[in-house]
Amino acid sequence: MKKRAWTLISTFGAFVALVAVLAVGLRLNPREVPSPLIGKPAPAFELPLLNEPDKRFSEKDLLGKVWIMNVWASWCPPCLVEHPVVTQIARSGMAPVVGLNYKDTRDEALPWLKRNGDPYQLIVFDANGRIGIDYGVYGVPETYVIDRKGIIRYKHIGPLTPDVVQKKVEPLVKELNAGG
Amino acid sequence: MACASAQDPALERRVTNLAHELRCLVCQNQTIADSNAPLAVDLRNQIREQLAAGKSERDVVDFMVARYGDFVLYRPPLKASTVLLWVGPFASLIAGFYLLISFLRRRQIPEPQLSDAERARAAKLLE
Numbered sequence: 001m002k003k004r005a006w007t008l009i010s011t012f013g014a015f016v017a018l019v020a021v022l023a024v025g026l027r028l029n030p031r032e033v034p035s036p037l038i039g040k041p042a043p044a045f046e047l048p049l050l051n052e053p054d055k056r057f058s059e060k061d062l063l064g065k066v067w068i069m070n071v072w073a074s075w076c077p078p079c080l081v082e083h084p085v086v087t088q089i090a091r092s093g094m095a096p097v098v099g100l101n102y103k104d105t106r107d108e109a110l111p112w113l114k115r116n117g118d119p120y121q122l123i124v125f126d127a128n129g130r131i132g133i134d135y136g137v138y139g140v141p142e143t144y145v146i147d148r149k150g151i152i153r154y155k156h157i158g159p160l161t162p163d164v165v166q167k168k169v170e171p172l173v174k175e176l177n178a179g180g
Numbered sequence: 181m182a183c184a185s186a187q188d189p190a191l192e193r194r195v196t197n198l199a200h201e202l203r204c205l206v207c208q209n210q211t212i213a214d215s216n217a218p219l220a221v222d223l224r225n226q227i228r229e230q231l232a233a234g235k236s237e238r239d240v241v242d243f244m245v246a247r248y249g250d251f252v253l254y255r256p257p258l259k260a261s262t263v264l265l266w267v268g269p270f271a272s273l274i275a276g277f278y279l280l281i282s283f284l285r286r287r288q289i290p291e292p293q294l295s296d297a298e299r300a301r302a303a304k305l306l307e
């Protein structure tokens with residue numbers, strides 16, 4: 001009799017454990033791949049500017065500053081969705097926002113900016129997406145927060161929302177600006 | 181540029197073999213070899229370029245993991261964070277068998293309790 005009760009309890013326990021594991025698993029977002037780059041130096045690049053092809057920009061040019069890099073493309077609808085949010089970050093002046101124009105063409109990217117506004121401090125042009133690979137970009141838009149020492153502190157995949165900015169980006173940028 | 185090296189069948193075979201080991205992050209349940217997403221094409225080219233430059237398979241895999249994490253590997257390494265992934269299915273299989281066997285053992289059919297009169301009647305019916 002005791003043994004029977006034990007079997008019942010253990011069967012029920014196993015069932016509950018399985019449900020718990022599946023419940024957690026189903027809640028995880030498979031699209032959120034944790035970036036191994038957090039806490040690592042921002043991969044080095046030197047790219048021409050989108051609007052001034054003879055000028056170049058390297059991530060080292062912003063050493064000593066906390067800055068935000070936003071990966072976008074004119075062919076990417078979610079980039080258009082997040083554009084007002086990016087614009088708001090840039091306007092707030094919390095940190096310089098650098099655009100990385102990913103696998104795009106000047107013929108399409110420049111009119112896109114004209115239509116939707118250009119909030120960026122500057123935009124680098126990664127025509128073949130090679131620098132995107134170094135940053136582990138797999139779905140535009142993506143946004144990185146880089147600290148004064150050039151270390152990637154945060155990465156957001158997908159369109160930025162006011163909520164993400166308020167809860168993650170802004171506090172982090174403030175903290176990085178206040179701290180060493 | 182990719183076309184020139186595509187003529188080397190040995191290299192192509194290595195590229196394809198490696199591409200089958202790596203997950204396409206855009207489409208997630210396809211390998212880089214199977215996917216035609218632009219990123220998968222780029223990453224195949226990256227593999228080809230690096231192998232052609234004399235890098236080993238190991239180097240290329242490290243290159244991908246450094247950028248995209250263990251998630252790009254179709255066979256993730258055995259680590260503290262992946263133990264459940266590797267051991268979980270076997271553990272639940274064993275637990276399931278254990279419960280099944282203990283359930284079957286317990287489910288003995290009780291001997292029919294019949295009186296002598298009933299037995300006699302049953303024997304008569306069976307004749």
